[in-house]
Amino acid sequence: MPLIGEFNGIKVYMYWSDHMPPHFHIHKGGEEALVLIASCDILAGKLSPATFRTVRGWWQQHMVELRVNFGTRSKLRAISKDRAITWRDCMMEFSEMKGLLHRIRSVYPLSEYRVILEFDEDGYRVVSIRPFIEKGGVFAPLWNQELFRTVRVGEFHTIEWENGVDLDPDVLYAVSVPLAIPVL
Numbered sequence: 001m002p003l004i005g006e007f008n009g010i011k012v013y014m015y016w017s018d019h020m021p022p023h024f025h026i027h028k029g030g031e032e033a034l035v036l037i038a039s040c041d042i043l044a045g046k047l048s049p050a051t052f053r054t055v056r057g058w059w060q061q062h063m064v065e066l067r068v069n070f071g072t073r074s075k076l077r078a079i080s081k082d083r084a085i086t087w088r089d090c091m092m093e094f095s096e097m098k099g100l101l102h103r104i105r106s107v108y109p110l111s112e113y114r115v116i117l118e119f120d121e122d123g124y125r126v127v128s129i130r131p132f133i134e135k136g137g138v139f140a141p142l143w144n145q146e147l148f149r150t151v152r153v154g155e156f157h158t159i160e161w162e163n164g165v166d167l168d169p170d171v172l173y174a175v176s177v178p179l180a181i182p183v184l
Helices: 049-073 087-095 130-136 136-142 169-175
Strands: 004-008 008-012 022-028 031-036 041-046 104-111 115-120 123-128
Touching: 004 049, 008 049, 022 049, 022 130, 115 169, 123 169, 130 136
Parallel strands: none
Antiparallel strands: 004 008, 008 022, 022 031, 031 041, 104 115, 115 123
């Protein structure tokens, strides 16, 4: 997950391809939260009052950069050709995600650019990484099967590759399907 800011022991991150609504990730020691870019409200997780005040001050200085950063890292998907995406659409997508702050315990690469993920709270799920790779950009090098098979669980309980590319575990959970039989 790319580090986009660091101050007072607080680290600010954004995933390369993240879910709606637009947000950033805060990590400080054992504290962790997803924070809305539009309002600086905590979407998930928890921060101490002192950490939150510091984050809010930083957010006030960097609102525009955060919006631009999120816009270049996430591509809004069109709901229909005749209709623009609304905030309500984003919140509907978010509400369908069954919670946030999913954590991945283990990952097993498969053929056809798929992986099996073991989530803390919901067992094993299968997800295709192909749609991300097809977007190109930072994901394009993953067409190389040798690089693709270097997938591992990273520091923030998501999957990452040797080239530094990672994916938000909440997004992976939302696009994955349950695996009926646990993998040994």
